Amino acid sequence: MTPVETFSGRSVALFGLGGSGLATARALEAGGASVTVWDDGEAGRVKARAAGLTVEDLSTADWTRFDALILSPGVPLTHPAPHWTVERAADAGVEIIGDIELFCREREARAGGAPFIAITGTNGKSTTTALIAHILRAAGRDVQLGGNIGTPILELEPPSDDRIHVIECSSFQIDLAPSLAPTVGVLINLTPDHIDRHGTMENYAAIKERLVAQSDNALVGVDDAFCHAIGARLTEAAAEDQRVIPVSASRALDWGFYVEGDKIIFRELGSAPEEAETIASLAGARALRGVHNAQNAAFAVAAAWQCGLEDEEIAAGILSFPGLAHRMEEVGKIGRVVFVNDSKATNADAAEKALASFDDIFWIAGGKAKEGGIEILRPLFPRIRKAYLIGEASESFAQTLSGAVEFEHCGVLDAAIERAASDALKCDAQEPVVLLSPACASYDQFTNFEARGDAFRNVVRALQITLAPSRGAKS
Numbered sequence: 001m002t003p004v005e006t007f008s009g010r011s012v013a014l015f016g017l018g019g020s021g022l023a024t025a026r027a028l029e030a031g032g033a034s035v036t037v038w039d040d041g042e043a044g045r046v047k048a049r050a051a052g053l054t055v056e057d058l059s060t061a062d063w064t065r066f067d068a069l070i071l072s073p074g075v076p077l078t079h080p081a082p083h084w085t086v087e088r089a090a091d092a093g094v095e096i097i098g099d100i101e102l103f104c105r106e107r108e109a110r111a112g113g114a115p116f117i118a119i120t121g122t123n124g125k126s127t128t129t130a131l132i133a134h135i136l137r138a139a140g141r142d143v144q145l146g147g148n149i150g151t152p153i154l155e156l157e158p159p160s161d162d163r164i165h166v167i168e169c170s171s172f173q174i175d176l177a178p179s180l181a182p183t184v185g186v187l188i189n190l191t192p193d194h195i196d197r198h199g200t201m202e203n204y205a206a207i208k209e210r211l212v213a214q215s216d217n218a219l220v221g222v223d224d225a226f227c228h229a230i231g232a233r234l235t236e237a238a239a240e241d242q243r244v245i246p247v248s249a250s251r252a253l254d255w256g257f258y259v260e261g262d263k264i265i266f267r268e269l270g271s272a273p274e275e276a277e278t279i280a281s282l283a284g285a286r287a288l289r290g291v292h293n294a295q296n297a298a299f300a301v302a303a304a305w306q307c308g309l310e311d312e313e314i315a316a317g318i319l320s321f322p323g324l325a326h327r328m329e330e331v332g333k334i335g336r337v338v339f340v341n342d343s344k345a346t347n348a349d350a351a352e353k354a355l356a357s358f359d360d361i362f363w364i365a366g367g368k369a370k371e372g373g374i375e376i377l378r379p380l381f382p383r384i385r386k387a388y389l390i391g392e393a394s395e396s397f398a399q400t401l402s403g404a405v406e407f408e409h410c411g412v413l414d415a416a417i418e419r420a421a422s423d424a425l426k427c428d429a430q431e432p433v434v435l436l437s438p439a440c441a442s443y444d445q446f447t448n449f450e451a452r453g454d455a456f457r458n459v460v461r462a463l464q465i466t467l468a469p470s471r472g473a474k475s
Helices: 019-030 042-050 084-091 097-110 125-138 172-175 201-213 224-236 292-305 311-320 348-355 375-383 396-400 413-426 449-465
Strands: 012-014 035-039 067-073 095-097 116-120 142-147 163-168 184-187 217-221 243-248 256-260 263-267 275-280 331-333 337-341 361-366 385-389 407-411 432-436
Touching: 012 019, 012 084, 012 407, 019 035, 019 042, 019 067, 019 097, 019 116, 035 256, 067 084, 067 184, 084 095, 097 172, 116 201, 116 263, 116 292, 125 142, 125 163, 125 184, 125 292, 125 311, 172 201, 172 432, 184 201, 184 292, 201 224, 217 224, 217 263, 217 292, 224 243, 243 292, 256 292, 263 292, 275 292, 337 413, 337 449, 348 361, 348 375, 361 396, 361 413, 375 396, 385 396, 385 413, 396 407, 407 413, 413 432, 413 449, 432 449
Parallel strands: 012 035, 012 067, 067 095, 116 163, 116 184, 142 163, 184 217, 217 243, 243 256, 337 432, 361 385, 361 432, 385 407
Antiparallel strands: 256 263, 263 275, 331 337
């Protein structure tokens, strides 16, 4: 835990009692603050009382006694309308911040300049965050990983000069962190997302920009128009002690980090092309297949390089990265057949990345369909040997696949895995892939995508015991 001693002796209101809210309340109390908590849901209030926190209905509270409102990032700050606690705090002149801001203030007070890597973007931020942490840990560094991924930031160990915090930040968290100024700021990419919470794409992009605007070293993607514009703007306005470094997965750069083939390359500003340095290779990095993961890896390499790691340390970390659960996670192999769990792909856009990363795919798809179905995946249909359809979306997916991809109605996941494994073992491909990338939500048959991915993994493990490679497989 990081006790929030910068709020010692102050009175704080806290709204939102999920995992990060409860962790924040405990950290504030541990630092000597007086904390009053509330949530619109009874379940959160029950947990707070069980934790010994002071629970009070903030709708009837005297807000003049509070020095700050700590708001859960899941609670609307501006759009579609400010939450009632936001309005009450604003009327009382009470500042509104979140747990990332509390950490930033604590870092400044305890160890100003302590290593702090903050990562954001529309896509890939969890993989990039986990990969950065993995590379640093593999090189022997003391790393604390959390934020929007896994552990709430204030449950991590406190900042110090020899400890690196690697923190994923959502746009909601950035919006509540006005003093966010990491050692290394990472902005991977921007596409329309959370517009209901930010009003416009321009507002969304402006909030994301804040993470890199005050970074000592700003790593900014140049592969989309919004990030490209942000990088140009920051470069023009950069202070003498700030470095704005471009990163690309799609083309060679005059300077910065970029992907060329399977190599991640750095070219220093003003250097000749032949002086560009290969930092790491993605060849053999099975958890980082696909163009999207090449982009993630380029940012991770750049962040690790900014932390002073040697090329050999970075390259070793890239190769040993196991990947994130449910995100193109290789969960097993039977003979030549590879089984990949991409249960996190809950829409066609996400499934597209997995389908583009493999050939000879035995594709398990379906669940609770999202708007638009899978029509946008048609260009990738030639990669699919056969599809195995499950859940509510089976009929609509079958209509799209008809005449283009052989398919089979399997109903449930277990049956789909068994049929796909059997067919894949008999095929003549060099490395056939049984891919769970459903392009659907899981709620028709599972509580969440994690439960669906866990079920996939468990069935594959059972098949590894019961299915011998000799069952029709060719060596």
